[in-house]
Amino acid sequence: MSLTFASAAANALPLHVLDMEGFDEWLRAQPPTARTWITASGFQPTTGKSLLVPDSTGAPIMALGGYGSAASRARARFPLAAIAANLPKGTYTLANELPDGDLDTELLGWLLSAYTFDRYTKRTVGSARLICPKGVDAIRIESLAAGEALTRDLINTPASDMGPAALEESARLLAQTFDAAIKVATGEDLLAQNFPMIHAVGRAAAQHRAPRLIDIRWGNTGPALTLVGKGVCFDTGGLNLKPGNSMALMKKDMGGAATVLGLAHMIMSLNLPLRLRVLIPAVENAVSADSFRPGDILTSRKGLTVEINNTDAEGRLVLADALALASEDTPDLLISMATLTGAARVAVGPDLAPYFTDDAAFAAALESSATETSDPVWRLPFWEPYEKMIEPGIADLDNAPSGGMAGSITAALFLRRFASDQRYAHFDIYGWNPSPAPARPKGGVAMGARAILNALPKLLDL
Structure with missing residues (x-):
């Protein structure tokens, strides 16, 4: 697949993009032979319809869309x-x-229409190439497409080929591409470096799929942005084992990590004037004799204790240690992204990226950007009265409050405890497109990344 614009070509066919409101007027202005052909073909400019219009020899002279x-x-x-x-x-x-509509966004959609996940079987899509119009920043649009494709590829890859070690290799390749620094703590080193909850969640996996914390740094000047992505490469639910239907899509449970890596690709390829840090706790929530258990109490990197009431609420545990580390640097903006709760999916469905923040300026900039980039988001509240729901009494925090109420909010409140008092936003994304749509095939998808990228100049005064 080629998610790039075509080079200028003498034989490029002019494409007339027509809408319902202006079609009749446009048609009346066409030469009689073209008008006759279009009318006889029954063409109407409903979304996605196309038609080639020939000259007297039968060779196409223009296309309609x-x-x-x-x-x-x-x-x-x-x-x-x-x-x-x-x-x-x-x-x-x-x-x-x-x-x-926004031309840049529509051109990005054209490039993304050529995306296909063909690692395991070859498919041909997106054979129509477009020359980028003059005055458009082609490099930026191609960078966005490449970042989106990276996210999709990572999510679409099954856990057999995308365990913690493979996710690390993808991160290393990204770091190498943009001359970023990377270090990784793995296995028992997590305990030595004080990441006890990442270790606890991932310790049941096979040795070659050991838990790890991936830490990428890029840029030497400008405001500091830290992205934290949930990298649960497969989630069985642990000892609170998921039923089969709920386990079917768990290869996407590293969608937060995939999304921040895609966003990092965009930031670095565009050489934004900031200091970027990417933290990914990469684990497999497996079942073995060494699995962490319901009723266990874990002590986090921050020192807060957590009672485990459900081993299937593991994502917030690994994110908590990573957020605690991120907060020690006091970045100017801290963002976490995770496929964290089914409650978020139930609340807003698969199209919207729900997010939480206490920062009204962040929300205003993000939502304006989301509209501009066709990357929709929806704000949910850090609802203070629910804080008591995550306090079990026997420990500082409860990883899975009983009752099933406000699951996305209580998870976000849990994470906020580890983000300290700084500018923080949490995205509880779905990371999967269940039905094919233009530029969005069924499968893994980035959510919120382009909206964040577009908002960064306002958020960080770039």
Whole structure:
């Protein structure tokens, strides 16, 4: 797959992107032969429809693409990508301005329409190439596409080939590509370096899938941004074993790690003037004689004790140690991303990236950016009255409050205890697209990364 723009070509076919509101007027302005062909073909510019228009010899002289109506575009993302998916193989150039919408976002959608996960079987998609219009920052758009593709590839790869060691190798490759520093604490070294909860969650896995903390640093000047991503490469639920149906998609439980790595790729490839740190606790929540147990009490890196009431609430445990480490550096902005709770998925579904923050300025900048980039988010509250739900009495914190109420909020409150008093946001993402859509095939997907990237200039005064 090539998630890049085509080079200029003499034989590039002009593509007219047409919407329902302006189609009749445009059609009347066409030469009679073209108008007759288009009318006889029954073409209407509904979303994704395409048509090649020939000259008198039968050779195509232009292509038409349906951009739908304003109402249909308000309900779906990347309508230009829907056109790209239906065009014949070839090179195209935009013949007109888009009826509305953000051109950069629509061009990104075109590139992402060529994405396919073909590690295990070969598939051909995205054969229509586009020449980037003049005045558009092609390098930026290609960087976003590459970061998104990295996230998708990592999530889509099954746990057989994406355990903690493989996730580390992916992180090392990223660091090497951008000359970033990386260090990794693994296995028993986690205890020596005071990451006891990461060790406890991952210690039941086979030795070659031992738990680890991945720590990447890049950049020497500017404000400090730290990204923490949940890297649970597979989640059986531990001794609180998941039923089979709930385990089927657990290869995506490292979606937070995949998303922060994709976002890091974007930041570094665009050479943003900041100091970036990426922390990934990478584990497999397996079952063995050494599994941590319900009723255990763990002591975290921060010194807070945690009662284990459900071993299937393990993500917040590994994130807690990583957040405690991140807070010791007091970054200007700390963000955690995790496929953390089913409650978040139930609340907002698979399309929205729910997030938590106490910072009104962060929320305003993020939500404006999310609209601009077609990367939707939804704010949920750090609801203070629920703090008592995560305090079991026998320990400082409860990793899985009983009752099933407000599961995403209580998980976020748990994490906030380890983020200290600083600018912090937590994203409880789903990381999976259950139904194919333009530029968004079924499978792993980044959520919130582009919205964050676009908001960073405001958030960090870049």
